Amino acid sequence: MNLGYFSYPLPANEPVLQYGPGSPEKAILKRTLAELKKKPVDVPMYIGGKAVKSGNRVDIHPPHEIAHTLGAFHMGDEKHVRQAIDAALKAKQAWADMPWEDRAHIFLKAADLIATKYRSYMNGTTMLGQSKNAYQAEIDSACEIIDFLRFNVHYLSEIYRQQPISSPGVHNRMEWRPLEGFVLAVTPFNFTAIGGNLPTSAAMCGNTVVWKPANTQVYSAQMFMRILKEAGLPDGVINLIYVDGPVLGKVCFAHPEFAGVHFTGSTGVFNQMWKTIGENISSYRSYPRIVGETGGKDFVMVHKSANVDAVVTALARGAFEFQGQKCSAASRAYLPSNIAEEVKRKLVAEVQTMKMGSVEDFGNFVNAVIDERSFDKIATYIANAKKDKKASILVGGTYDKSEGYFIAPTVIEAKDPKYTTMCEEIFGPVLTIYVYDADKFEETLALVDNTSPYALTGSIIAQDREAVVMATAKLRNAAGNFYINDKPTGAVVGQQPFGGARASGTNDKAGSMLNLYRWLSARTIKETYNPPTDYRYAFLNEA
Numbered sequence: 001m002n003l004g005y006f007s008y009p010l011p012a013n014e015p016v017l018q019y020g021p022g023s024p025e026k027a028i029l030k031r032t033l034a035e036l037k038k039k040p041v042d043v044p045m046y047i048g049g050k051a052v053k054s055g056n057r058v059d060i061h062p063p064h065e066i067a068h069t070l071g072a073f074h075m076g077d078e079k080h081v082r083q084a085i086d087a088a089l090k091a092k093q094a095w096a097d098m099p100w101e102d103r104a105h106i107f108l109k110a111a112d113l114i115a116t117k118y119r120s121y122m123n124g125t126t127m128l129g130q131s132k133n134a135y136q137a138e139i140d141s142a143c144e145i146i147d148f149l150r151f152n153v154h155y156l157s158e159i160y161r162q163q164p165i166s167s168p169g170v171h172n173r174m175e176w177r178p179l180e181g182f183v184l185a186v187t188p189f190n191f192t193a194i195g196g197n198l199p200t201s202a203a204m205c206g207n208t209v210v211w212k213p214a215n216t217q218v219y220s221a222q223m224f225m226r227i228l229k230e231a232g233l234p235d236g237v238i239n240l241i242y243v244d245g246p247v248l249g250k251v252c253f254a255h256p257e258f259a260g261v262h263f264t265g266s267t268g269v270f271n272q273m274w275k276t277i278g279e280n281i282s283s284y285r286s287y288p289r290i291v292g293e294t295g296g297k298d299f300v301m302v303h304k305s306a307n308v309d310a311v312v313t314a315l316a317r318g319a320f321e322f323q324g325q326k327c328s329a330a331s332r333a334y335l336p337s338n339i340a341e342e343v344k345r346k347l348v349a350e351v352q353t354m355k356m357g358s359v360e361d362f363g364n365f366v367n368a369v370i371d372e373r374s375f376d377k378i379a380t381y382i383a384n385a386k387k388d389k390k391a392s393i394l395v396g397g398t399y400d401k402s403e404g405y406f407i408a409p410t411v412i413e414a415k416d417p418k419y420t421t422m423c424e425e426i427f428g429p430v431l432t433i434y435v436y437d438a439d440k441f442e443e444t445l446a447l448v449d450n451t452s453p454y455a456l457t458g459s460i461i462a463q464d465r466e467a468v469v470m471a472t473a474k475l476r477n478a479a480g481n482f483y484i485n486d487k488p489t490g491a492v493v494g495q496q497p498f499g500g501a502r503a504s505g506t507n508d509k510a511g512s513m514l515n516l517y518r519w520l521s522a523r524t525i526k527e528t529y530n531p532p533t534d535y536r537y538a539f540l541n542e543a
């Protein structure tokens with residue numbers, strides 16, 4: 001019983017540590033990296049609070065040092081999916097009945113543990129497992145995940161506060177119920193924070209969850225799961241399993257208690273999920289919630305009035321941070337003819353200064369791409385561009401997978417604005433630029449809008465305000481996150497709620513109230529104090 005309405009005020013964003021030379025955070029992180037590399041892990045699934053080992057061990061290698069083994073995880077099968085669903089359903093009632101404040105404190109404590117005791121472990125496992133440099137890891141596996149947990153607690157407390165009005169003699173109230181059944185969270189490799197947010201946002205609302213991360217993110221996912229357990233998450237509330245996607249889908253989407261899917265990943269996988277759910281629709285107890293944030297082909301549109309150095313930095317960072325493996329990465333840029341040569345020259349010079357290698361050398365800006373499949377796919381785009389008359393490589397264009405999956409940051413210039421690499425998501429360190437007639441700004445805006453099926457992020461770089469106004473209006477539906485004079489990446493929880501439309505997803509804005517509503521099912525309750533005792537209206541009595 002809670003004897004008060006407790007408040008959860010809007011938090012501040014977690015400050016980003018810089019890891020500069022001689023800083024204490026750098027020393028701690030270096031120590032943790034060495035410790036993690038020395039101690040191989042044997043990672044179980046977590047089902048109903050129990051560590052489950054299938055015996056089917058899959059080795060984990062740093063993408064930048066494939067000869068090293070960080071340990072292994074236990075791959076599950078259909079049986080484990082069923083066990084995870086059963087565990088979620090078993091834990092459901094007690095979790096839904098737990099006072100909101102007590103649920104909230106588990107997630108706030110987890111955020112605190114990550115901010116302090118486990119910061120270097122969250123960052124260390126992300127750096128080694130996903131090949132993210134220290135700064136990129138800090139933004140993701142420390143700050144963003146902490147922000148998701150703290151801001152969602154605040155947002156949910158605001159939702160619970162939202163109540164209908166009442167007229168005299170009546171009281172109306174709204175219950176924000178969890179969904180009936182279990183929620184499935186399916187998460188991508190590229191952001192540890194997304195792996196953290198998708199299961200916890202649904203769980204915070206009183207749901208119980210089956211969580212399947214990408215195999216290439218298991219190393220940091222299991223770290224987060226251990227922290228949740230230490231923070232007091234009851235058994236069965238979040239069940240972490242490692243199985244093949246199709247195996248997961250086959251069992252979960254055929255289950256009558258399937259209540260919703262919280263997905264982030266590629267558009268193709270999401271489309272397949274939606275189709276399967278549609279085919280099974282009459283077998284579910286309720287209409288499942290389908291939330292998916294998917295791919296992008298994110299643009300930088302440059303106006304003839306733009307500051308050249310601002311353009312060059314937006315492109316260098318926007319395209320090549322975390323090897324371009326951000327759904328928001330700048331992957332197509334439109335340069336006006338009046339400044340194109342200068343932008344290209346300076347961009348090439350900047351990219352040539354980027355050092356590439358292991359995450360353990362803090363001088364490296366670029367690390368490896370996630371795995372061999374990804375490497376081969378990206379390399380094919382580059383190899384094709386080298387052969388194609390419609391494209392030329394301005395810088396980069398080399399790749400090598402002998403020690404790790406390294407692809408040099410690459411800039412392609414396309415003669416055709418609809419060239420493959422201007423349209424398709426590559427998800428690697430490849431930026432394609434197209435030079436347009438500086439006097440055809442408005443026509444080029446139409447081209448930007450129509451070139452790709454995606455609509456995730458984009459930016460306009462211009463000093464002329466009328467150009468900014470026109471681009472903002474004409475590109476209204478081309479991006480769910482639109483930036484003016486900035487790169488199209490780096491959304492911060494609470495500041496730039498994140499998500500796109502068209503083929504980029506359902507735009508339910510991760511880390512915002514909009515997203516939390518999807519995991520709640522409202523019940524309106526009307527109580528009448530003095531119920532009528534005669535069916536007749538007053539006017540019927542007139543005669």
Ligand SMILES: NC(=O)c1ccc[n+]([C@@H]2O[C@H](COP(=O)([O-])OP(=O)(O)OC[C@H]3O[C@@H](n4cnc5c(N)ncnc54)[C@H](O)[C@@H]3O)[C@@H](O)[C@H]2O)c1
Pocket residue numbers: 186187188189190191194212213214215244245246248249264265266267269272293294295296326327328425427456498499500504505
């Ligand atoms: N819009 C966003 O907010 C956002 C954020 C991050 C990543 N992404 C997108 O994610 C993609 C990169 O991540 P990825 O390579 O891990 O994506 P992916 O689609 O390959 O995998 C995502 C998750 O889905 C699972 N999966 C794969 N096939 C499945 C199936 N048939 N049934 C059920 N689950 C299945 C994977 O194992 C993984 O856990 C890119 O397209 C990127 O744009 C989008």
Ligand SMILES: N[C@@H](CCC=O)C(=O)O
Pocket residue numbers: 190191325326327328488489490491492498
């Ligand atoms: N939210 C991140 C992208 C997440 C997807 O990969 C950004 O804004 O750069």
